[in-house]
Amino acid sequence: MTETAVIGLLVATVQFATLIYLAALGELIVERSGVLNLGVEGMMAMGAVSGFIMALATDSPWIGFAFAALVGMAVAGIHAVVSVVMGAGQVVSGLAVTIGGLGLAAFIGQDAVRERADAVFTDMSIAPLADIAWIGPILFDQPPVVYLAVVLGGAVWFVLNRTRLGLALRAVGESASTTDSVGHSVTLLRSGAVLVGGAFAGAAGSFLSLYMAAGWTEGLIAGRGWIAVALVIFGAWRPGRLAAGSLLFGFTLALQPRVQTFDLEILGLQVNTISPALLGILPFLLTVVVLIAISFRARHRPNPAPAALTIPYRREER
Amino acid sequence: MACDGASLSVRAGTIHALLGENGAGKTSLVNVLGGVYLPDAGEIRVHGAQRQFHSPADAIAAGIGMVHQEFRLVPTLTVAENIALGSAPRYLNMARINERVSRLASAYSLDADPTRPVWQLSVGERQRVEILKALWRDADVLVLDEPTAVLTPTEADDLALALRAMADRGRSVVYISHKLDEVLSVCDEATVLRGGVTVAQQLSLTGVERSDLAQMMVGEAAAETPRPPEQDSGEVVLALESVSALSDRGLPALRSVDLDVRSGEIVGVAGVSGNGQRELAEVVAGLRPLTSGTVRLLGDDVAGSSPKARSRSGLGYVPEDRLGVGLAPRMSVVDNSVMRSYPAMRRGVMLDLRRCEDFCKQLVDRFGVRVGRMHDHASALSGGNLQRLLLGRELSGEPRILVAAQPTRGLDVAGISAIQEQIVAQRNAGVGVLLVSEDLDELLALSDRLVVMYEGRIAARLDPRTATRAEVGAKMAGSGA
Numbered sequence: 001m002t003e004t005a006v007i008g009l010l011v012a013t014v015q016f017a018t019l020i021y022l023a024a025l026g027e028l029i030v031e032r033s034g035v036l037n038l039g040v041e042g043m044m045a046m047g048a049v050s051g052f053i054m055a056l057a058t059d060s061p062w063i064g065f066a067f068a069a070l071v072g073m074a075v076a077g078i079h080a081v082v083s084v085v086m087g088a089g090q091v092v093s094g095l096a097v098t099i100g101g102l103g104l105a106a107f108i109g110q111d112a113v114r115e116r117a118d119a120v121f122t123d124m125s126i127a128p129l130a131d132i133a134w135i136g137p138i139l140f141d142q143p144p145v146v147y148l149a150v151v152l153g154g155a156v157w158f159v160l161n162r163t164r165l166g167l168a169l170r171a172v173g174e175s176a177s178t179t180d181s182v183g184h185s186v187t188l189l190r191s192g193a194v195l196v197g198g199a200f201a202g203a204a205g206s207f208l209s210l211y212m213a214a215g216w217t218e219g220l221i222a223g224r225g226w227i228a229v230a231l232v233i234f235g236a237w238r239p240g241r242l243a244a245g246s247l248l249f250g251f252t253l254a255l256q257p258r259v260q261t262f263d264l265e266i267l268g269l270q271v272n273t274i275s276p277a278l279l280g281i282l283p284f285l286l287t288v289v290v291l292i293a294i295s296f297r298a299r300h301r302p303n304p305a306p307a308a309l310t311i312p313y314r315r316e317e318r
Numbered sequence: 319m320a321c322d323g324a325s326l327s328v329r330a331g332t333i334h335a336l337l338g339e340n341g342a343g344k345t346s347l348v349n350v351l352g353g354v355y356l357p358d359a360g361e362i363r364v365h366g367a368q369r370q371f372h373s374p375a376d377a378i379a380a381g382i383g384m385v386h387q388e389f390r391l392v393p394t395l396t397v398a399e400n401i402a403l404g405s406a407p408r409y410l411n412m413a414r415i416n417e418r419v420s421r422l423a424s425a426y427s428l429d430a431d432p433t434r435p436v437w438q439l440s441v442g443e444r445q446r447v448e449i450l451k452a453l454w455r456d457a458d459v460l461v462l463d464e465p466t467a468v469l470t471p472t473e474a475d476d477l478a479l480a481l482r483a484m485a486d487r488g489r490s491v492v493y494i495s496h497k498l499d500e501v502l503s504v505c506d507e508a509t510v511l512r513g514g515v516t517v518a519q520q521l522s523l524t525g526v527e528r529s530d531l532a533q534m535m536v537g538e539a540a541a542e543t544p545r546p547p548e549q550d551s552g553e554v555v556l557a558l559e560s561v562s563a564l565s566d567r568g569l570p571a572l573r574s575v576d577l578d579v580r581s582g583e584i585v586g587v588a589g590v591s592g593n594g595q596r597e598l599a600e601v602v603a604g605l606r607p608l609t610s611g612t613v614r615l616l617g618d619d620v621a622g623s624s625p626k627a628r629s630r631s632g633l634g635y636v637p638e639d640r641l642g643v644g645l646a647p648r649m650s651v652v653d654n655s656v657m658r659s660y661p662a663m664r665r666g667v668m669l670d671l672r673r674c675e676d677f678c679k680q681l682v683d684r685f686g687v688r689v690g691r692m693h694d695h696a697s698a699l700s701g702g703n704l705q706r707l708l709l710g711r712e713l714s715g716e717p718r719i720l721v722a723a724q725p726t727r728g729l730d731v732a733g734i735s736a737i738q739e740q741i742v743a744q745r746n747a748g749v750g751v752l753l754v755s756e757d758l759d760e761l762l763a764l765s766d767r768l769v770v771m772y773e774g775r776i777a778a779r780l781d782p783r784t785a786t787r788a789e790v791g792a793k794m795a796g797s798g799a
Contacts, residue, residue, distance in 0.1 A: 165408075
């Protein structure tokens with residue numbers, strides 16, 4: 001295995017990690033407010049196609065990226081109205097967003113398929129750091145969205161833990177009636193969270209079409225939205241652990257297409273005989289392991305999942 | 319209609335009792351005050367100015383702080399975060415907030431560590447956090463809904479001191495309760511509600527007798543529970559032989575308990591909460607496995623037989639947790655009433671709804687359950703009516719053995735005597751009753767035999783005709799075993 005191959009694997013790891021981290025960070029905000037949005041896959045698809053088309057039209061990947069966030073937000077708005085404002089089942093509503101979003105994205109993107117965009121993100125090397133051996137190309141010669149994801153991770157942590165808004169958001173995800181009783185609007189907090197989560201998912205989707213794949217095809221998202229949903233659980237609903245988890249999941253995603261080219265033996269196992277399909281299961285397998293670990297630990301301390309997750313709130317019901 | 323022309327006026331610097339039976343409209347009146355319900359008519363004035371509350375936020379802004387029976391706290395947040403929630407600065411400096419919470423807590427001697435997560439706190443500590451929450455927002459009027467229902471006697475005394483400290487600083491406290499002794503010792507003035515109407519307003523409590531208040535609440539003199547007439551008991555209907563069982567936490571809860579109940583007698587079980595009484599009732603009902611020993615119903619060993627089989631062979635069970643184990647809160651009164659006898663209301667594979675309704679109507683009439691509509695959720699009923707419904711359902715199967723765990727806890731005067739009457743009537747009709755209660759007066763008045771549980775064992779067997787409260791209390795505390 002060559003040095004270039006290893007660096008290539010790790011560069012891709014960081015990019016896949018960024019992709020699912022952005023989407024998962026949005027879903028984390030949503031779930032901390034007590035709403036489950038299973039529409040991530042659909043919102044990412046809508047973001048990917050609309051961001052791509054907008055970048056084609058404007059020649060600017062940034063305008064495409066921002067537009068993707070707006071479209072993600074608009075799609076999430078459906079979930080906000082149905083599940084938060086009207087209090088319908090979150091699981092059904094979220095699944096509808098995924099199915100509808102994937103279908104609509106395929107329809108909108110018919111003409112954009114295989115069109116190569118000139119306006120895609122390019123790598124942005126951070127001058128002195130990018131020259132460091134190994135670390136430089138992996139961490140400091142990446143597209144700007146990678147750096148943005150790091151900044152957003154810190155910002156989400158700060159808002160959640162150091163602001164009044166974050167306190168209210170954490171509280172509404174644990175007990176909506178408590179939050180209502182102290183005068184915060186449950187509907188406003190939760191709808192806001194769902195919309196922001198949609199923006200993150202839409203933006204994440206466009207990172208695929210505006211950089212990683214640099215184009216749009218139907219099926220582009222390929223289950224990464226679901227990995228993001230699993231990642232929120234894996235990261236125990238915390239931005240920091242989410243980052244660590246995204247690198248691990250990102251690694252399995254990056255390894256998947258490359259594994260059969262690696263002529264390497266680890267513990268008597270020939271790496272290139274591992275099936276990429278089996279690697280694809282790994283994030284979900286790890287998530288199940290974490291869920292089991294959580295339930296064992298939950299005997300001694302509260303479950304890290306927001307207590308009000310998936311429970312709609314109506315004031316009259318005491 | 320829960321309230322019909324009720325009034326409440328509270329003066330600054332006083333502790334004001336809001337008295338009334340369950341269903342008298344106390345909670346509804348207070349929910350109007352807290353902005354939870356909108357009143358159909360009437361007005362609210364705070365410091366003389368008329369206010370309209372459209373939401374809890376409006377009430378808070380007007381300086382009204384509520385401490386509900388179920389605490390409104392977020393378990394995973396810390397004490398300080400819970401207190402600051404809703405009125406925190408835009409950016410949180412937790413060190414500063416913690417310090418301010420500490421200062422506020424010590425000013426009112428409401429001991430609380432601001433950095434501990436609420437899930438680690440005891441019930442009494444959680445209540446202090448609720449009160450601090452209201453004080454944090456500078457509430458002029460603090461409303462407490464049955465604050466001592468969940469407290470130990472020491473905690474209740476501490477609470478009374480803290481409330482007095484608030485009143486001394488010019489704040490007002492509305493103290494909702496139906497424990498008359500407590501109201502007389504804690505409060506300055508009282509408002510009495512009956513059937514949604516105010517029957518006494520701004521009544522000064524100096525020199526008022528307990529019986530006066532009770533009379534206002536129920537509308538007639540509340541009689542002391544008379545002992546049921548003596549009668550000979552029959553054959554043994556329930557027998558426990560060296561029964562042992564584990565608690566929910568896997569620790570020994572019952573240790574080799576021997577006990578029998580004969581037909582036509584009430585065997586009372588006394589004990590401080592958590593000494594195995596709950597597990598005892600569950601073992602008989604078939605809800606908790608034995609680790610050793612045998613349970614016999616009407617002479618048959620029922621080891622391994624399901625709760626349903628036991629119920630069919632003549633066991634009625636009124637569990638301690640009315641609205642979780644006893645009744646299904648989100649099902650209608652009708653559905654709840656037929657849960658035991660629905661097999662008799664079949665028409666083919668379907669349920670005959672008309673017959674279910676008739677059955678429910680009979681039960682409601684016979685046991686005096688006050689319901690709005692029969693198809694309302696059971697959770698809409700007040701505590702006393704829930705218990706009437708539950709007891710009625712269990713008795714509708716004409717049991718030969720009745721296990722009743724805390725059947726009168728939390729009920730008002732009328733509710734307690736209705737439930738007690740039913741239990742005594744069953745005993746007189748030859749049913750064997752196992753009565754678990756924390757109310758010593760009730761046990762001494764109703765039981766034919768009395769056992770005291772301590773640390774999972776039967777620490778004493780007493781004759782309730784001759785035993786004194788002090789004697790039973792000493793056994794409950796584990797002394798002189």
